[in-house]
Amino acid sequence: MTNEAPQHNHFIRQTVIDDRAAGKHGGRVATRFPPEPNGYLHIGHAKSICLNFGIAREFGGRCNLRFDDTNPTKEDLEYVESIKQDVLWLGFAWDELRHASDYFEVFYACAEKLIHDGKAYVCDLSADEVRAYRGTLTEPGRNSPFRDRSAEENLDLFRRMRAGEFPNGSRTLRAKIDMSSGNINLRDPAIYRIRHVEHQNTGNAWCIYPMYDYAHCISDAVEGITHSLCTLEFEDHRPLYNWCLHEIDLPNHPELTGSLSARGLTAPIGQPQQIEFSRLNLDFTVMSKRKLMALVDEALVAGWDDPRMPTLSGVRRRGFPPAALRLLCERVGVTKQNSVIEFSVLEGCVREELDASAARRLAVIDPLKLVIDNLPDGHSETLTFPNHPKNEAFGNRSVPFSRELWIEREDFMELPPKGFHRLVPGGEVRLRGVGIVKCESLVKDTNGQVTAVHCTLDTDTRPGLPGAERKVKGTIHWVSATDAIAAEIRLYDRLFNVANPDDDSDGKTYRDHLNPDSRRVVQGWIEPSAAHVPPETAFQFERLGFFVADRYDHNEHKPVFNRAVTLRDSWAKAGKN
RNA sequence: UGGGAGAUCGUCUAACGGUAGGACAACGGACUCUGACUCCGUUUAUCUAGGUUCGAAUCCUAGUCUCCCAGCCA
Numbered sequence: 121m122t123n124e125a126p127q128h129n130h131f132i133r134q135t136v137i138d139d140r141a142a143g144k145h146g147g148r149v150a151t152r153f154p155p156e157p158n159g160y161l162h163i164g165h166a167k168s169i170c171l172n173f174g175i176a177r178e179f180g181g182r183c184n185l186r187f188d189d190t191n192p193t194k195e196d197l198e199y200v201e202s203i204k205q206d207v208l209w210l211g212f213a214w215d216e217l218r219h220a221s222d223y224f225e226v227f228y229a230c231a232e233k234l235i236h237d238g239k240a241y242v243c244d245l246s247a248d249e250v251r252a253y254r255g256t257l258t259e260p261g262r263n264s265p266f267r268d269r270s271a272e273e274n275l276d277l278f279r280r281m282r283a284g285e286f287p288n289g290s291r292t293l294r295a296k297i298d299m300s301s302g303n304i305n306l307r308d309p310a311i312y313r314i315r316h317v318e319h320q321n322t323g324n325a326w327c328i329y330p331m332y333d334y335a336h337c338i339s340d341a342v343e344g345i346t347h348s349l350c351t352l353e354f355e356d357h358r359p360l361y362n363w364c365l366h367e368i369d370l371p372n373h374p375e376l377t378g379s380l381s382a383r384g385l386t387a388p389i390g391q392p393q394q395i396e397f398s399r400l401n402l403d404f405t406v407m408s409k410r411k412l413m414a415l416v417d418e419a420l421v422a423g424w425d426d427p428r429m430p431t432l433s434g435v436r437r438r439g440f441p442p443a444a445l446r447l448l449c450e451r452v453g454v455t456k457q458n459s460v461i462e463f464s465v466l467e468g469c470v471r472e473e474l475d476a477s478a479a480r481r482l483a484v485i486d487p488l489k490l491v492i493d494n495l496p497d498g499h500s501e502t503l504t505f506p507n508h509p510k511n512e513a514f515g516n517r518s519v520p521f522s523r524e525l526w527i528e529r530e531d532f533m534e535l536p537p538k539g540f541h542r543l544v545p546g547g548e549v550r551l552r553g554v555g556i557v558k559c560e561s562l563v564k565d566t567n568g569q570v571t572a573v574h575c576t577l578d579t580d581t582r583p584g585l586p587g588a589e590r591k592v593k594g595t596i597h598w599v600s601a602t603d604a605i606a607a608e609i610r611l612y613d614r615l616f617n618v619a620n621p622d623d624d625s626d627g628k629t630y631r632d633h634l635n636p637d638s639r640r641v642v643q644g645w646i647e648p649s650a651a652h653v654p655p656e657t658a659f660q661f662e663r664l665g666f667f668v669a670d671r672y673d674h675n676e677h678k679p680v681f682n683r684a685v686t687l688r689d690s691w692a693k694a695g696k697n
Numbered sequence: 698u699g700g701g702a703g704a705u706c707g708u709c710u711a712a713c714g715g716u717a718g719g720a721c722a723a724c725g726g727a728c729u730c731u732g733a734c735u736c737c738g739u740u741u742a743u744c745u746a747g748g749u750u751c752g753a754a755u756c757c758u759a760g761u762c763u764c765c766c767a768g769c770c771a
Contacts, residue, residue, distance in 0.1 A: 128711060128719095156771050191770060247769055257767055258699045292769055302700035304767050313769035332771045353765055356701045396702085398764095403708085409771095451720065453710050455703090458764055462708050465721050475734060510734070541732065550730055588730080595730045663731045691732040 130454040132395055136175060136347060145346040145390060149181030152345050153207065153214070154336070156188045157199035157320075159409040160424040160431045161206045163445065163466075167400040170449035172349055173212040184343055185214035189221045190335045192319035200320070202424070206432040210442045216343075218385070220335050221321040223342055225379040227330045228282065230338060230368045231293055231312060233376060235274045239367050240311065241267055242277040243294045250292075253299070254307050260300035261307045267296065281314055284327045288314050295334070297363060305360045309333060337361040337392070341370050342377055344387035348394045352456060355396045365391065400452060401460045403619040405430045406630050411622075420634060421615070425671075427682050428615040428638050438612060439658055439668030439684030440466075444473040463614060470685050474658055474666040479507040479514050482552065482597050483661035483681075485609050485644035487526035489572035489601065492557065494579075495523040500602070503553055517649045520603035521554060526645050528663075531596040532573055534562070539694075541594035543573065550595040552662065555581035555588065597662045604645035607679035610670070611640040651679040663687065 129137060140147050151172040155161065161169075176183035185207060189195050207214065234240035243266045245253065255261035269277075278293055280286065293312035301307055311334035316327045340348045348361075370376060370389050380386055401407060406415075407430055415421045415429070424431050427438035435445070447469040452461050482505075492499075503521050507514035531542040531549075543549040548558045557575035565571050580587030615638045621630035650659055653676070658668045665686040674680040 130710090154771090158771080188771065194770070250769075251767075254767060256699085260699085261767090289769065294769095304700075306700095307767085310769050315769085329769095331769075336771085352702070354771090356766055358701090398703090451709075455710075457703055457709090459709060462722070465709070468721055471733090480731080509731080539732095552730060554730090556730095583730080592730090594732080597731070660731085660733085663733070665733095687731075687733050689732070694732090 131456070132171065132347070132349060132397060132454055133175065133178070135395060136179060139346070139393075140179065146388075148344070148346055148388070148390075149176060149179040150183070150344050150346045150387075150390070151176045151181065151349060152184040152186045152218075152340065152343060154186045154188045154220075154339075155203050156191070156194070157196060157203060158191075158194040159199060159413060160202050160433055162407055162409075162412065162432060163402060163405075163430045163435065163448075164400045164407045165206075166210060166432065166445045167449050167452070167454075168349070168351075169207060169210055169212060170446055171397070171454060173207075173214075174449075175347065175349075176215075181346070182215040183212075184216045184218050184345075186218040186220065186339060186343070188332070188336065188339075189219050189319070189321060190330050190332060191315075192317050192329060193315060195320055197320050202433060206436075209436060210432065210445060218339075218343060219321055220330075220339050221319060222383070222385055223335070223339055223380070224322060224326055224330070226342060226377055227335055227338055229376045229379070230370075231278065231330075231334075232275065233373065234295065234311075234367060235278060235293075236271055237367065238271060238296065240274070240293055240295050241269050242274050242281065243267070243292050243308075243310075244290070245292075247289060250310070254304065255299070257304070263299050264294070264308065267308070278312075281312070281328050282326070284316070286314055288316055290314060293328075295360075295363070297360075303356050303359055305333065305357050306363070309360060311364075333357055333360045334364055337364045337394075338368065338370070340392040340394075341365055341390055342380060342385070342387060344390040345392040346390055348392045350394060350396055351399045352396050352458070354394070358394045358396070361394050396456065397454050398456055398458055400449070401458075402430065402463055402466060403460050404463045404614045404616050404621070406616070406621050408622075411630060418631075420631070427610070427612050436656075437671050437682065439474075439656075439666060439682050440470050441473050441477065441658065443477075444469040447473060460620075467685050471666070471688070474660065474684065476511075478658040478660045478666055480505070480509065480662050481647055481650040481659045482519065482599050483607070483609075483644055483646040483650060483659075483664060483667070484526040484528055484597070484599050484604070485611070485642055485661075485664060486529040487645055488529040488532055488570065489563075490525045490527045490557075490598065491572060491574050492523050492525070492577045493560065493574050494576045497523065499523045505553055519553070519647050519649070520600045522600040522602045524601040525551070525598040526601050526604060527551075527573075527596055527598045531594075532559075532570065534570065539691075541691075542596055543575075543594070548578075548592045550581075550592050551577075552595055552597050553583060554598070555579065555583070556590065556592050597664075599645045599647050601645075603648060605648055605651040605679060607644055607646045607651065607681055608673075609642050609644040609667070610680065610682045611642065612683055613638050613640075646679060646681070650681075652676045658684070660687075 292310040294308045425433035561574045563572040617635040618633045621633045666684045667681040670680040
């Protein structure tokens with residue numbers, strides 16, 4: 121990848137630089153991207169991926185992909201596969217693929233140590249009772265009546281929990297910290313719960329599963345993670361993260377991680393530092409897994425990879441190149457400020473990337489017949505077009521040209537507004553790569569609708585001739601009606617028609633703000649060389665936008681193109697259209 | 698009324714006591730065989746009030762506003 125050198129050091133990069141200068145972690149840099157496999161990755165995750173893998177790459181460090189699979193009731197292998205694919209697609213490769221479940225024995229051994237040390241206890245309170253004992257945001261909690269059990273009793277109970285003697289929810293293992301803490305995460309948080317369910321990785325080996333706060337910090341430590349980057353909402357979990365690592369003291373208790381070496385899961389045990397940054401939010405979309413899941417489940421979209429979804433598989437199918445997402449992440453920066461990025465920033469990144477990387481083609485999505493009267497019936501020739509206006513390395517292609525063409529219906533107006541630069545009765549326009557045509561007459565149907573325009577071609581203005589220098593105000597695109605290939609064109613727009621679909625303060629929910637025009641399918645015509653390409657080939661259809669051959673539905677016999685993004689259109693924006 | 702965090706152009710983001718800069722957006726213009734791209738230009742910001750200082754976005758004091766936290770989710 122060719123990410124440009126960073127313009128400045130954001131606070132996390134600066135921390136890493138400072139740590140290395142101070143010799144912290146022996147100068148090592150190790151990060152991890154730790155998704156829970158309970159949904160598809162979205163654009164927000166791209167920020168975390170770029171940050172974690174990017175920092176590791178910049179400093180010659182390592183970055184693991186770690187599935188945070190501590191809750192088997194919500195997780196699924198389908199998500200594991202999609203997540204791996206999305207990370208690779210974004211342009212990153214993990215040093216090691218790990219699972220929190222790889223460390224279940226370590227978590228367990230650490231829990232027994234905490235019990236031995238009087239730092240954890242088995243609590244028999246029900247979930248409701250725990251809630252009642254926890255207090256509120258402004259009132260301290262009360263100690264559990266089971267808080268002072270002996271280490272022996274706790275150990276016996278905990279071992280029997282593991283052995284499966286107790287039903288779901290009947291007991292938890294809790295850290296013994298401080299029920300009066302202002303930080304609710306420190307009010308004796310549960311670190312193990314009983315769940316008699318099969319785990320996608322460990323099968324039925326366990327019926328007790330560790331909680332996130334407890335498992336995550338230990339996972340980081342045993343992987344030798346130096347900088348544990350996460351989002352802002354974990355800020356007040358950091359004291360618990362640090363408490364666990366301090367009390368367990370892995371570096372001085374090699375017996376706790378002994379189970380790992382036999383499986384080759386070794387790393388220098390580290391003292392990781394959790395650092396929080398703000399999420400990437402986009403306007404005109406929703407990003408929470410719950411809402412994305414609902415859109416899929418309620419069939420409001422066609423699946424997780426619907427091109428309107430902000431999922432990575434969705435934007436991939438839409439035609440956004442991975443480099444555009446990397447550019448977006450570079451552009452939005454890394455800070456601790458809550459922020460919402462304008463969708464236009466993303467679109468700008470997509471256009472910038474595709475403008476450089478996509479070959480040009482001609483296509484017509486709303487066809488109107490144009491006949492060149494001064495060409496003989498059956499006239500046929502082959503024109504040569506450059507594939508890219510600014511990059512000769514793209515080479516040239518052949519484009520068939522004939523007497524009857526399709527042009528874009530909006531490029532002709534019988535009664536044009538002021539400033540209209542295209543074809544009008546009696547007016548002239550340049551046909552891209554062909555020459556200047558003059559509109560001589562119209563054909564209308566019984567409704568008065570124009571069905572064809574008849575023109576004459578000024579043959580002195582064909583490319584290469586001196587007359588080609590003659591200026592006309594507009595140039596329009598076309599395809600040969602006799603040679604063009606029919607294609608399904610899917611025109612996508614933003615899924616929501618309000619900037620903040622999450623805002624339900626007016627009683628409406630994101631479901632009420634779905635944009636009914638977010639997907640329009642039309643039949644268009646494309647030049648032959650646009651049809652014979654593999655899926656996911658990106659083109660600029662000149663004057664229309666950037667389009668990509670659908671990843672699944674496209675083939676050369678039945679071309680299907682998705683519009684990733686329109687071109688900037690200062691004419692339409694001026695409201696003249 | 699507890700704990701944690703954050704406030705700089707419309708939106709992001711720099712400036713680490715010394716010219717408030719950049720990107721995206723918007724607007725105007727140039728160029729153009731894509732009303733694209735590119736180029737040029739313009740508009741718009743330090744939450745408030747005090748204080749320290751030759752000098753404050755930056756340091757101090759007091760306030761204001763916003764976000765997160767009461768899962769046996771992550």
